[in-house]
Amino acid sequence: MKEKKPHKTFLKWAETYGPIYSIKAGYNSMVILSSHEVAKQTIGQAYEDMQTQNQHLLQQVAERDDYNIKLVSESVKTKQGQSFLLFEKQALAKQLQQVNTSLGSLRLRIAHNEEQLKVYITEALKSTQEDRRLVVNLETMKWELADAEKELKWLKSAVSSSEKEYEQIQRKMDEIQNELDNERCFPVTIFSTL
Structure with a gap:
């Protein structure tokens, strides 16, 4: 008082x-x-207060349950998204490895064909100095040279295409890595009003 x-x-x-x-x-x-009247009023008021408090607590429990359900749902969605992104990243890494292997193989073939082309050119120059019998061989070598040039051109085109595909896959992997990094840095949070 x-x-x-x-x-x-x-x-x-x-x-x-x-x-x-x-x-x-x-x-x-x-x-x-x-006083009996005061006791009745006090008990009645206490009962009403308890009823109000019980209603409020029940509402809080219901809101908490809704919040927990939303939280679990968001957690499941986030885990599924991360699993999908990780799977896609692994698939792209495997594809990138295959492209790198193919690219290395194509480069070796180009180097081999360039060396072979030099040999053919050298042999073609030598054959022009030989007798008529070798003219037939020269024509054959010219055909082989033309074929080798065509194959070289095709291989260079394939390498160019593979390099473009490699760059696209690398960009996509970088985007996926950024998404994974963003999800790790900024996890999904739901704020409760309770």
């Missing part, structure tokens, strides 16, 4: 509600009114 003369307040209460008792429970003191 904040009044300077609490005894006057107790006297007023005693006139209105009947006898007043003071009970000391540990460090706390309680004032008890002995």
